[in-house]
Amino acid sequence: MDDPIDFDINDSLKHYLSDPSHIPTPEAPAELVECEHDPESLTAPLINSVLNPVVDAVAESPDAITRSSYFDTLQFLLKCATIVPKNSQTHPSEPDCKISLLFRTSSHIPLITLSKILDLIVSALSAQADITHSDLEADEQETIQHHKQLLEVLGFLLQWIISVVETRAAEKSASAPVRGRGKGAKAKPGANRDTNWDSTGQLQTALDVMSKVLRLKLARIFLTTSERDTFISLFTRPVYLVLESEARVKNTAIRMHCFRVLCIAVKHHGHAFGAQTSIIQNLSYFEHLSEPMAEFLQILAEQYDYPQLTEEVLRDLSNKEFNSNDLKGPKSVSTFITKISELAPRLVIKQMTLLAKLLDSESYTLRCSIIEVCGNLITMLSKQEGEEGSENRKGQINAFFDVLEERFLDVNPYCRCRTMQVFVKLCDLDSKFPKRRQAAAELATRSLEDKSSNVRRNAIKLLGKLVSTHPFSVLHGGLLSYKEWKARLDAVDAQINALKPPEELQEKPAPDDQTVDESLLQDATQAENIAPPEPKEMTEEEKMAAFEKAQAEAATSEMMNRLQLTRKYYVEALKFIEVIDDAAPVVTQLLSSKNKSEVIEAMDFFVIIDAYKIESARAGIRRMLRLIWTKGNSDEGKGVQTHLIECYKGLFFDAPDSFSANDAANYIARNMISLTFGATPAELTSLEQLLSTMMKLELVNELVIQKLWQVYGIQKKEISKNQRRGAIIILGMLALADPTIIVKEMEICLRIGLGELGRRDFGLARYTCVALRRISAPQGKQMAGSAPTAVKLPNDHAVLVRLAAMTEIVSDDKEWFGVAEQAISAIYVLSKHPDVICSEIIRRKTKYVFVPRAPSRPISRGTDVDADGDSQMVTPPPEEPAKEGDNTLKKQSSALALSQLLFIVGHVAIKQIVHLELCELEFKRRKAEKEKNAGPRKSIAPSNTSPVKKRTKKPAGKEETPAPEEADELDLMAGTTEDDFTEAIAHIRERELLYGPQSLLANFGPLVSDICSNNTSYNHPTLQAQAALCLAKLMCVSSEYCESNLGLLLTILERSKDAVVRSNLVLALGDMAVCFNHLIDENTDFLYRRLNDGDPSVKRTCLMTLTFLILAGQVKVKGQLGEMAKCLEDSDRKIADMARMFFSELSTKDNAVYNQFVDMFSVLSADTGLDEEAFRRIVKFLAGFIEKDKHAKQLSAKLAARLPRAENERQWNDVAFALGLLQHKDEEIQKMVAEGFKVVQASA
Secondary structure, eight states: OOOBOOOOHHHHHHHHHHOGGGOOOTTSOHHHHHGGGOGGGOOHHHHHHHHHHHHHHHHHOGGGGGBHHHHHHHHHHHHHHOOOOTTSOOOTTSOOOHHHHHHHHOOOSOHHHHHHHHHHHHHHHHHHHHHHHHHHHTTOGGGHHHHHHHHHHHHHHHHHHHHHHHHHHHHHHHTHHHHGGGGGSOOOTTHHHHHTOOOHHHHHHHHHHHHHHHTSOGGGTOOSHHHHHHHHHHHHHHHHHHHTOHHHHHSHHHHHHHHHHHHHHHHHHSOHHHHHHHHHHHHHHOGGGHHHHHHHHHHHHHTSOOTHHHHHHHHHHHHOOOOTTOOHHHHHHHHHHHHHHHHOHHHHHHTHHHHGGGGGOSOHHHHHHHHHHHHHHHHHHHTTTTSSOHHHHHHHHHHHHHHHHHGGGOSSHHHHHHHHHHHHHHTTSSOOOHHHHHHHHHHHHHHTTOSOHHHHHHHHHHHHHHHHTOSOOSSSOSOOOHHHHHHHHHHHHHHHHHSOOOGGGSOOOOGGGSOOOHHHHHHHHHGGGSOOOOOOOOOHHHHHHHHHHHHHHHHHHHHHHHHHHHHHHHHHHHHHHHHHHHHHHHHHHHTTOSOHHHHHHHHHHHHHHHHTTOTTHHHHHHHHGGGGGSOOSSHHHHHHHHHHHHHHIIIIIOOOTTSOHHHHHHHHHHHHHHTTTTOOHHHHHHHHHHHHHHHHTTOSOHHHHHHHHHHHHOOOTTSOHHHHHHHHHHHHHHHTTOTHHHHHTHHHHHHTTTSHHHHHOHHHHHHHHHHHHTTSOOGGGGTTSSSOOOOOBOTTSHHHHHHHHHTTOOOOOTHHHHHHHHHHHHHHHHBSSHHHHHHHHHHHHHHHHHSOOOTTOOOSGGGSOOTTSOSOOOOOOOSSOOOOTTSOOOOOOHHHHHHHHHHHHHHHHHHHHHHHHHHHHHHHHHHHHHHHHSOTTOOOOOTTSOOOOGGGGSTTSOOOOOOGGGTTGGGGOTTOOHHHHHHHHHHIIIIITTTOTTOSGGGHHHHHHHHHHOTTTSOOHHHHHHHHHHHHHHHTTOHHHHHHHHHHHHHHHHHOOOHHHHHHHHHHHHHHHHHOHHHHGGGHHHHHHGGGOSSHHHHHHHHHHHHHHHHTTOSOOOSTHHHHHHGGGOSSHHHHHHHHHHHHHHTTSTTHHHHHHHHHHHHHHHOTTSOHHHHHHHHHHHHTTOOOHHHHHHHHHHHHTTTTTOSSHHHHHHHHHHHHHSOOOOHHHHHHHHHOOOOOOOOO
16 A cells, blocks of 8 residues: 555546546545445545545655555545536446546535645645755755656646636536525535635645746756656646636736746746647637736736747737637737737837738727727837937838828728727827827818718717817917917918028029020030139128128028928918818717717817817807707716706806806806807707706806896996897796796886887897796696696786887887787786787777878877886876877888788787687686585685686777686686587687677788788788788688688798798698698698798798698698608708608608608609609618518519509619619519610501
């Protein structure tokens, strides 16, 4: 039993590598061998009884391991602990013993035993390393062979035990969820301790001992290379096994210990080739090793001075070919190359000529890695300024930049994105590379039109980065205002022109421009023999003059050089600004992108360029406003809105920190007002939503609101109209969220906007009316609450008196119509009985227009306040206007006066039907509330709710002033059902408003029709426009009136030369289609015809109206969609975009595009005026919405039937093109298309 072992490392490795469970262990203890057929009997006490003597003996002397019984005991235990996967190959010749089969797929050896064996082997190897080292130092030759055997035995066992430990660790991590409960507990004897054993600490010790052994002078022990390589492999193999575990690699200590073992093996023991092979394999099979392998090579090169391995690996990888289906390999290699170029760029640059071949690889990940490598190498080279070989370095930098610029056009979007990301990193370098920056800016601007949203987003980011890190901050600070830089360039040009350049700098005519006579040259050569005349000696004065002249010329030359350099600097700055200016409109369009991250990047871009005072930022910042309407259902939508508010806060509503509270409020108020200057109605609507949202979020300071009121209410004359208007516009917007803003300062509104200043500035008056409307939100928007909170004022309230007076101002200014519209709207929102006030307004205006007047033509100023705008409020005046002799009265055109009357009538009619609908809503709300809360006969009569009297259904019909006791007549209708009430309202609208015997509006129906019919008699353009508008509004009130005047309206729509009239009537037809669908449904062709109107505004209005009607299901589509499809190719970009939006929305309805596709195709194909290319673009766009295979096949069959019937080649080509777009896969159709167009000529 105690015989020494006969150990042959090669033989043992052969058995171990083929199947460890079949290594013979003849000298193993009998009690262990008996367990071979009964694995259950292999208990922990039995194992300890066998293992403890071995541990004691080896602890005393490592030599004890060579005893055959001890060695076989360890081998047997390791054999039992070895787990072989179930799917591994089995050999028929294997002994069919129970333990062999069982231990191949599981292990009964406790982890505590493995820990003990690992400790035993590691400590024995450490002790043996010390003994061997001392013997080698003492030059004990006779013990070398013995040491060699011991090192091989211990190395073999260490490799085996680490393999077992790692396999068990992998098994444990795979079943972690099952065993996870006891993970946090401390190790306890038994099962818990067994499952909680962490081998990390012991593994570190083992790796330390490996390094210790490898530091020995192994060349004196292992004389041949093969022996040494075999021994080294005992240590490197388990290290590579450890690295295969991702969890182990994440542990920095383990990773560094592994690297140290490999580095020593490579540096001192010729393991380079083996390491090279292993690295290549690791990159192919283990993704997590990409960066660690790069880290290993860097440590090897820098700390162990062995760069050769890195170079060999890079050389190997550059020649490696990947399978087109292999995605893992290229990705892993790419990560490795990128990481090594970051860590050791000096090594990578030497192999760059070979690595450049990867740019031609089909794998985009490999191309991405080389792009990133180029960036890392430029970074390294740019930091080497001042070192030798600067010319060579410049050449290398230029070559790498050339590669990056080429990659802006890579076929794969990921590569194009990576190129821009690399440029973004390069922007942060100290070296600015101005020429390359200019090129990058131009390329990024071009990439803004890339089809990939990811590329566009990165292009925006790059442009923003180029601006924020621009190199033009050396002179004049860092701002990039084009006007300022252009002025500087002009100033430098003027200075250059003012300086007369010295003679030697003056441009001389090029000799090539003249033909030289040969004889002249020969004559000139003969003069060489003639002695030159001796120069005269200069006097002192001449010398001084010459010296001063030379000095002046030198100074001029130096100044000229400096100015030329400054001029070059300015020219480059202007070129850069121009590129950004070119990019800004494209980025503005990208604010409408569906990709939300792209939109957010575009917003950030405008914030950046605005900070640098680039003028084109303003248009983008205004365009950003509409993003406040982004649908906020998803986090992305909310993200866009939140980001917009953040951007606007930073741009306009965050004062510098150095400002006091008062200065900050002034700054913010000024900025708010400036946002209204030059804003379109659409922009003002979006700004209103933004500011009201900010107000709800309590982002607007009370002090700012006070400052806005100060601007609005100031009486000094030096304030501009726009500022005062802007202040009330902003206040009206904020009041949308908090009506008390207006309520508190109502007096100022009356004094300014509805006073003398408002009379002089109709814009101010109009916006004041809008602000006053905000005191009370319309009732329709309050139905969500249990009770309305609307503020209703009595008719004699000062606000209503002033509003009524505003409609009666005598003026020929077209802005009067805007004031009247908003004043009437405000009356309907604020008044308890708006119909009574409006009846009075109509009566007085009618008398003013039709009652004969004295030559002085007094205006109805009696209804107004005193001239200074500050008089006492009065009740509505008597019917006869007062004649004020002391006022300077102006004469008004009778046609314009009538126009104004008709405008008031039309607008009151529309507002009255809205008022009736609100009455109905209010009745239903009260009835529902009564049924819910009260007893059967109880009536609810809140004192402050909006009163709606039966008399209000007949507006302007009676003159009596409402009595207080009539306040809540709705409540007296307790027994009325909802259906009865709805029917009554419908009757009032249909029969009483325009036909009732006491209705005031009834008098105007025939008048308006007559004016519109006799357009030659009443030929004033404004009168005709207002009459047509009034006619359209009255037609929306009653279906009877609509039916009787529809022909007249359509005639005006067809024949009117005024684009505004046509636009108004298109909108009116849209409203009528909703109100009286049965009347308009037969006449929708008139509406579709306006899509071909000569005026873009009419066309746009028509498209918008049809979009609403079709998407809301208000009109049936009868094959006219082809006309809307033509709008996709309209020259007006807004119309084309709107048409795209319409079809995109229509495609979400049930098969709408599929159902109409053939009809649209027919209309488009039959239109000879439609260019073939435009036709194809439209059909391609529409075919994109046919997604179902079933639909594609059915459409293909319908279209294919047209091929034989095609009358000419163009028709045939159109059908063939459409078939090519549809995924039909029908061989018969393909065959028909392949045969081409056949010309059949009948024989005579």
